[in-house]
Amino acid sequence: MKKILEGNIRIIDRVSGWREGVKEAGAILLEKSKIEERYIDAAINNIERLGNYIILTDGVAMPHARPEDGAIETSVSLLIVKEGVEFSDEDEKVKLIFMLASKDNTSHIDVIRKLSNLIDDEEMIEKISNASAEIEILNFL
Template structure:
């Protein structure tokens, strides 16, 4: 029989394995960015470089924020810019940009920018669920916000 503690550890390890496999090649750490648009462009560039998205996806994500406001700030210090699948997604993917100095995201300070790209309207559901579990842990978010490099971030997952 699995104790509650062991179940919790197994659940966390499963979350970590999934997040590490999704993010391992898609994490960049920067000291600072010019503004929130630069943050979106730089987080999108990670996915552009591995051909998960097209350039127009990044611009669509920026236009969404300009139109709808900072709805992409999903919790303290965390933003998740995104656009629609038809805006240029080649494969479902997630990137993480850590901005050490933070950036003002239309009135909200953000250090962690997760760019989400979904190829369709359902393939991202599991990614969102795992990301939600991750960012709900305030301690992990804080540690990730002060990480020195990609390896340190991966250790916190």
């Protein structure tokens, strides 16, 4: 995960809502030409249409869209929202937003496996949530 996330991490205090959180997480990949802007819109539309299925575990979300929605390269960004953001009234506030983009239907499988191993480690999630710099997070990984 270290190599995948290096240069793709941003830490902010707050966002006005989950849509802004998804846009901020997507902006990291957009700035690096890993996705097109329409990919972010598609990820937001998916959540509006399908609900909060992107909540992987307490405090962690993984918005994404289809490859044909504007994914250029398989990649992941991490937005840490220190105050957390609500995706619904039913879930705990999300502090970690991993934006996943996959250029095709299979190249993301290894990334998902690595991400799954990371989020299964509650202690690691806590450390990442409380980190104040990208280098600190990369050292955890």
